[in-house]
Amino acid sequence: MKTFLAAAAIVGAFAAQLSAVPALAQVRTDVNIGLPLEPPSLDPTAEAAAAVDDVLYANVFEGLTRFAADGTIVPSLAKSWDISPDGLTYTFHLHAGITFHDGSSFDADDVKFSLDRINAADSLNAQKALYASIKAVTVVDPLTVKVDLSRPDGNLLYNLAWGDAVMVAPESAANNKVNPIGTGPFFFRDRIEGSTISLEKNQAYWGAPARLDSVIFKFIGDPTAAFAAIQAGDVDAFPYFPATEAIKQFENDPRFRVVVGSTEGETILAINNAKPPLDNVKVREAIAHAINRQDIIDGAMNGFGVPIGTFLSPANPAYVDLTALSAFDPARSKALLAEAGATDLTLSLKLPPVDGYARKGGEIIAQQLAAVGIKTQITNLEWAQWISEVFTGRDYDLTIISHVEPNDIGIFARDGYYFNYANAEFKRIISELDVTADPKRRTELLQAAQRNLAENYAAGFLFELAKVGVENAKLQGLWQNQPTPATDVTAVYWEP
Amino acid sequence: MISYTVGRLMSLAISLLLASLAIFLLLEVLPGDPAQFMLGLNATPEAVAKLRSALGLDAPLWTRYFDWLLGLLQGDLGTSYTYKVPISGLVIDRIGVSIPLAVFALLLSMLIAFPVGIIAATRRNSPTDVGIMAATQIGVALPNFWFAMLLVLVFAIGLRWFSAGGFPGWQDPVQALRSLVLPAVALALPQASILARVMRSALLDTLGEDYVRTARAKGLSRRQTLWRHALQNALIPVLTIVGLQFSFLLAGAIIIENVFYLPGLGRLVFQGITGRDLMVVKSVVMLLVFAVVVVTFLVDIAYAMVDPRLRRVAS
Numbered sequence: 001m002k003t004f005l006a007a008a009a010i011v012g013a014f015a016a017q018l019s020a021v022p023a024l025a026q027v028r029t030d031v032n033i034g035l036p037l038e039p040p041s042l043d044p045t046a047e048a049a050a051a052v053d054d055v056l057y058a059n060v061f062e063g064l065t066r067f068a069a070d071g072t073i074v075p076s077l078a079k080s081w082d083i084s085p086d087g088l089t090y091t092f093h094l095h096a097g098i099t100f101h102d103g104s105s106f107d108a109d110d111v112k113f114s115l116d117r118i119n120a121a122d123s124l125n126a127q128k129a130l131y132a133s134i135k136a137v138t139v140v141d142p143l144t145v146k147v148d149l150s151r152p153d154g155n156l157l158y159n160l161a162w163g164d165a166v167m168v169a170p171e172s173a174a175n176n177k178v179n180p181i182g183t184g185p186f187f188f189r190d191r192i193e194g195s196t197i198s199l200e201k202n203q204a205y206w207g208a209p210a211r212l213d214s215v216i217f218k219f220i221g222d223p224t225a226a227f228a229a230i231q232a233g234d235v236d237a238f239p240y241f242p243a244t245e246a247i248k249q250f251e252n253d254p255r256f257r258v259v260v261g262s263t264e265g266e267t268i269l270a271i272n273n274a275k276p277p278l279d280n281v282k283v284r285e286a287i288a289h290a291i292n293r294q295d296i297i298d299g300a301m302n303g304f305g306v307p308i309g310t311f312l313s314p315a316n317p318a319y320v321d322l323t324a325l326s327a328f329d330p331a332r333s334k335a336l337l338a339e340a341g342a343t344d345l346t347l348s349l350k351l352p353p354v355d356g357y358a359r360k361g362g363e364i365i366a367q368q369l370a371a372v373g374i375k376t377q378i379t380n381l382e383w384a385q386w387i388s389e390v391f392t393g394r395d396y397d398l399t400i401i402s403h404v405e406p407n408d409i410g411i412f413a414r415d416g417y418y419f420n421y422a423n424a425e426f427k428r429i430i431s432e433l434d435v436t437a438d439p440k441r442r443t444e445l446l447q448a449a450q451r452n453l454a455e456n457y458a459a460g461f462l463f464e465l466a467k468v469g470v471e472n473a474k475l476q477g478l479w480q481n482q483p484t485p486a487t488d489v490t491a492v493y494w495e496p
Numbered sequence: 497m498i499s500y501t502v503g504r505l506m507s508l509a510i511s512l513l514l515a516s517l518a519i520f521l522l523l524e525v526l527p528g529d530p531a532q533f534m535l536g537l538n539a540t541p542e543a544v545a546k547l548r549s550a551l552g553l554d555a556p557l558w559t560r561y562f563d564w565l566l567g568l569l570q571g572d573l574g575t576s577y578t579y580k581v582p583i584s585g586l587v588i589d590r591i592g593v594s595i596p597l598a599v600f601a602l603l604l605s606m607l608i609a610f611p612v613g614i615i616a617a618t619r620r621n622s623p624t625d626v627g628i629m630a631a632t633q634i635g636v637a638l639p640n641f642w643f644a645m646l647l648v649l650v651f652a653i654g655l656r657w658f659s660a661g662g663f664p665g666w667q668d669p670v671q672a673l674r675s676l677v678l679p680a681v682a683l684a685l686p687q688a689s690i691l692a693r694v695m696r697s698a699l700l701d702t703l704g705e706d707y708v709r710t711a712r713a714k715g716l717s718r719r720q721t722l723w724r725h726a727l728q729n730a731l732i733p734v735l736t737i738v739g740l741q742f743s744f745l746l747a748g749a750i751i752i753e754n755v756f757y758l759p760g761l762g763r764l765v766f767q768g769i770t771g772r773d774l775m776v777v778k779s780v781v782m783l784l785v786f787a788v789v790v791v792t793f794l795v796d797i798a799y800a801m802v803d804p805r806l807r808r809v810a811s
Contacts, residue, residue, distance in 0.1 A: 232648070
């Protein structure tokens with residue numbers, strides 16, 4: 001890779017000369033976007049894979065609410081809503097004149113169908129748990145829907161913005177896996193499995209029309225191939241560029257723009273809190289103090305990543321910087337281990353197949369732990385193996401993983417979740433948070449939850465994944481941050 | 497001949513049955529539940545259980561095996577867990593990339609190797625021969641993915657003659673062929689080096705044979721002897737290698753398919769394994785086994801037709 005990139009620098013400089021020829025006057029209306037992972041099927045309500053939302057969210061499918069580029073929740077198919085004083089009834093008012101891509105109209109019946117479908121007994125929705133508070137959905141009139149809740153749910157509008165709650169039609173829902181029919185500004189044209197997915201502008205779109213006529217997503221997982229594809233002009237933008245070691249070269253090339261943004265991916269050294277001696281908080285604290293975050297960010301992520309001291313994105317307004325609680329302090333770490341009587345420790349470190357944070361990060365963490373006297377046994381796993389051994393089987397001491405779902409601090413309160421973090425106080429905070437809608441109280445609770453995790457060293461909190469993208473310098477309108485998995489091309493255009 | 501053919505057919509059927517059993521059981525013991533894998537880290541256990549039953553994974557082992565086998569016998573390869581489309585369609589699309597790529601690479605490698613091998617053999621120990629031998633030695637040692645990167649660097653990034661990868665589909669045959677040029681060259685060059693060396697040594701062997709000397713004694717020129725007698729016989733070992741190379745090119749192009757992100761057969765299996773699309777893996781592997789076994793069967797029959805001794809041994 002190194003020699004390749006060095007040689008590429010020379011050829012790249014040569015290519016820059018070639019492309020100095022004046023561009024054609026006509027402004028392009030198509031774009032080729034490179035993504036590392038291919039969606040399995042094309043129904044965001046039936047797949048957990050972020051790759052599905054990366055192609056279809058906001059472009060083809062829309063929900064009642066949606067994520068804006070800055071991560072806030074804004075109206076989408078619902079133009080407004082009223083919340084009853086007890087927080088148990090939400091009344092959504094829909095935009096008029098919306099049609100699905102197959103020409104059928106979108107109205108309150110489709111909302112009821114879509115929400116009932118998530119909570120149906122035979123539902124395969126991967127995020128079903130997020131919508132458990134919905135008790136009944138009632139059609140008031142074609143443009144008004146009433147959603148009754150079994151308990152107040154402060155996250156409802158947020159959760160309805162997820163790709164898993166997009167609106168689908170009864171006529172087409174079953175077939176969305178291969179032929180997605182939504183309401184968005186682009187419709188699905190075709191797909192070559194293993195290669196590309198093409199979208200085309202929806203001329204009958206109800207909202208602000210898209211500025212592009214066609215969008216082609218190309219799936220390129222190999223970092224070298226990704227580098228070549230953007231250099232050769234086959235791809236105009238990689239929102240998540242897989243070869244971060246080559247970023248310097250793009251920064252120095254006027255044909256490209258490097259975009260570094262935030263994600264919702266908390267990268268952690270997950271600890272099996274129930275397994276002795278890790279059930280002893282002193283041992284967990286010792287592990288936390290043994291870790292030098294910046295070394296991992298520099299060594300495994302080429303310098304991209306923001307240190308975190310708890311399980312929330314620094315982009316979240318409620319974020320508290322608690323990194324000081326787990327500052328790098330090997331001496332303190334050794335003292336704590338001695339206090340806990342945990343000398344001569346050997347822990348398993350099971351790593352999923354992510355080259356950067358997991359595999360490279362794992363080597364660095366193993367060295368850092370060795371420096372305070374903790375030995376590790378590294379096992380490299382495939383994803384499916386990781387899920388069955390670590391995630392489902394909970395047969396591990398340590399693992400490194402990035403949790404990319406937004407606002408998912410509540411997973412530490414789940415019974416039987418692989419952290420085994422059975423903390424009564426934390427569970428109480430989260431159950432209160434779930435039923436609180438008042439923004440001020442929510443922030444207090446979120447901050448209490450963050451402190452609880454940091455003070456009990458529930459995991460080794462490492463860093464927030466960065467979103468490192470490379471774009472053609474003339475391409476405008478892609479998101480800088482990633483508040484939810486999406487490649488929103490609805491506002492993308494070419495500068496003349 | 498009939499009893500021989502029936503015997504071979506029996507062994508073909510038994511091989512296929514054993515292979516299907518082995519593939520099925522191997523994938524059973526593979527860790528990783530496809531349903532949990534597909535629904536991810538936030539899914540409720542109920543949803544995972546629902547998906548398991550929707551995929552038919554909760555049926556008893558033997559039921560699933562026989563259902564699969566019965567489907568295969570009727571030409572039904574099943575439905576992909578991930579893409580949710582029939583696997584036969586996927587396979588047909590992928591074959592449309594893999595076979596043309598393999599044929600293209602093979603033709604290129606023969607086109608290079610034959611003249612080079614003949615020149616080297618006829619000018620044995622000359623500076624040309626030494627040069628060719630050195631060059632092919634390098635060609636054999638060159639990893640094809642590295643060579644592929646160099647090709648991309650020069651012809652896609654630098655000169656922009658070809659795209660760096662991808663496959664546009666056969667709707668536009670010119671563009672489709674164009675997108676296969678760099679991968680085919682990357683695959684062909686190491687193969688051509690091997691083939692040229694085989695060609696040279698095979699030709700040298702036949703040139704030393706008595707019948708060549710006789711032909712020369714009868715008054716044929718060097719050139720006539722080469723074309724009429726030596727080359728024909730030298731082609732036998734060369735074609736054996738060509739046959740082996742074709743199956744290598746078909747199945748062994750996974751790395752090249754990744755470098756050029758081509759949607760080929762190798763990549764389909766690879767993605768199937770990492771994505772726990774066990775239906776794709778077992779059906780496509782079974783299909784490849786079927787192809788190999790049938791080719792072997794046809795070769796056996798062809799040998800028997802040519803060589804009567806084989807028939808007698810069998811009966």
